[in-house]
Amino acid sequence: MATINGNYDKLAAGYLFPEIAKRAKAYSMKNPGTKLLKLGIGNSTEPLAPTVVAGLKLGADKLAKAETYTGYGDEQGDARLRKAIAAQYAKLGADVADNEVFVSDGAKPDVGNIQSIFSADCVVAVQDPAYPVYVDTNVIAGRGGKFDAAGGCYDRLVYMPCTEDNGFFPEVPKQKVDLIYICSPNNPTGAVATKEQLAKFVEYARKNKAVIIFDAAYSQYISDPKLPRSIYEVPGAKECAIEINSFSKSAGFTGVRLGWTIVPMACVCENAPAGKLNGMWNRRQCTFFNGASNIVQEGGLAALSEQGQKECKETIDYYMENAKVIREGFTAIGLKVYGGINAPYLWVKTPKGIKSWEFFDILLTQAHVVTTPGAGFGPHGEGFMRVSAFGHRLDITEAVESVKKNLKV
């Protein structure tokens, strides 16, 4: 008599974005002919760079000929791509070896799967608000405990509040925790940690033999040279931090699927000496994964070429100009706006203490604009909305103008 993994039933609600899509669709059904303006899901909209498209086609062409056809690749990724990724870290002054790089089909799967190499007993700390995948994957793995509907928290997770008072980057936990998820530039708040702030977490982790899971998926949106793009810019971080990154937002690969995880040889925990965690992640990937698509990896290589980087940067600049349009438009009507300077997300405070989902409905019905309720990212997201700078300029401008013209609260 097969029985189910009961942890799935502990999940508090449907995954945030499908829920938003459902509400938006329901509104459209009731109001046919109304054009919905999207400032919601963090989904890239601009075409791939020409150099990247050429790389992808090269990948397809190689498979068309017997002499260049390749089947299964290394589960860890194409050696050329691992090397190219490691070289990106060198530019930041961070020392990452090729065999510490594991190429994957995106940051989300890696963020979800990395917890599987750790004990189910580990106490997990997350930023609050946080990307729901950190929470949900740990709940499914049995680290969540019970969900307290009133407080909006799982009782075994440690929530690190990110608030206006602390500039949306938390203090280190007062209690002992084992796995710490940090996302910088942050999804959803758009806040970026300074080196000093990360150094405190590195110090905490080394002292407590905790491991930091550092999600750097938006690092290419940092323009301020003083802000760290990798946690490995902080001395000692290789001993306690795993870093995950992606081509999704840096090269428009949201649908193309490519990412990577760095598990440093030096990274240790209570019962894992140097090399052990690297070997475990290697085993995990060799057992559950069969490598990222060879075509897609060829595209990734092209994206990391000098010309590819130049072209991708133009698209990033385009999105960041969108962010500026949103910021200025929303500020003009008195909304309080955070983020959006070194990150593609803006964190908008709802007026008059209106709840997130209520403000979602107000923006939807009054301005026909779809945003993302901050409460969907954790209790301390309540009273905020995540607004995304991903979109065509005209659509962004239209949405901002609609909010300016139609919002009445």
Add this chain to the structure above:
Amino acid sequence: MATINGNYDKLAAGYLFPEIAKRAKAYSMKNPGTKLLKLGIGNSTEPLAPTVVAGLKLGADKLAKAETYTGYGDEQGDARLRKAIAAQYAKLGADVADNEVFVSDGAKPDVGNIQSIFSADCVVAVQDPAYPVYVDTNVIAGRGGKFDAAGGCYDRLVYMPCTEDNGFFPEVPKQKVDLIYICSPNNPTGAVATKEQLAKFVEYARKNKAVIIFDAAYSQYISDPKLPRSIYEVPGAKECAIEINSFSKSAGFTGVRLGWTIVPMACVCENAPAGKLNGMWNRRQCTFFNGASNIVQEGGLAALSEQGQKECKETIDYYMENAKVIREGFTAIGLKVYGGINAPYLWVKTPKGIKSWEFFDILLTQAHVVTTPGAGFGPHGEGFMRVSAFGHRLDITEAVESVKKNLKV
């Protein structure tokens, strides 16, 4: 103090194929200039069909233009591809709905991840020998128990012997088990289950509320019209079976990465009514996965077109002709050969009761041929070698001739 998932340390040995690669590499290093002839890893070698290459390039081209660019797709897969896959089942007389199809980046990840929706208490039955991923992923999830090095078995797993006596397809377990992995056409033995044999497992599963995980990755290699290509050709199977399949061997996508899993709405277990398992797998994929590459899915759609199917069939026929060459060559020197008729694998009995790894070394050193030791697939694989029909014709012929000429036992 973070601690590791101790189940990783229970894994008996490195994953089979990296181990073979290591031994072959070591031999090459010691014998520079010796050309190794590969009959080992089940890796496609022939170029993609022209129609499929065109589909992949169409996928890349769409991303080059703002009007056709797409970002995140549905985690469950492109609606067109889900529909096309469901239509393939209709041709077999099996009734699969679009929302029972979940597109993924390959059969291996799905085979590995599907167990996560079931309780860690479930008792798992595997064919012996079996594809190592069934065993290893369950060991990592805590269902393996202890490894008995002498017997080569994990004490919590139930092994279903596949032997010469039963034609390499097992009887249903005598004890109660909860999850049953069946692979047909089988990797490694090349045996194909009849409808009657599958019907016995379906009957067992329904009676015991067990769930069958049916791996049909080689179904396109079945030419005998009487043999089932899907477990859903057996009445009642939708109530108890999840089926996993792939484009890897049917369209040469080993490196391109595309597969799918069918979780029927009707599929139930002890504490999961109709629809529940389908919903859980949906939640799993929405939380840990971000969809298969949009470019790759466009290639998959092309592969399922009428012209695509015709072209892919030519490559399958080519590999099956290889199988014939191997079968005839090996039989000519007195080796006993099974499989290779409706499957791309041949299951070769070692002469004189020589152990698998010993015969691996004999073939490597005498004939410079790399094969796969049967013992790597489980205790009942001992005394056999898996020989793969994937390869260029000239390489296959050269390897077979080398064995015929050089093997001395």
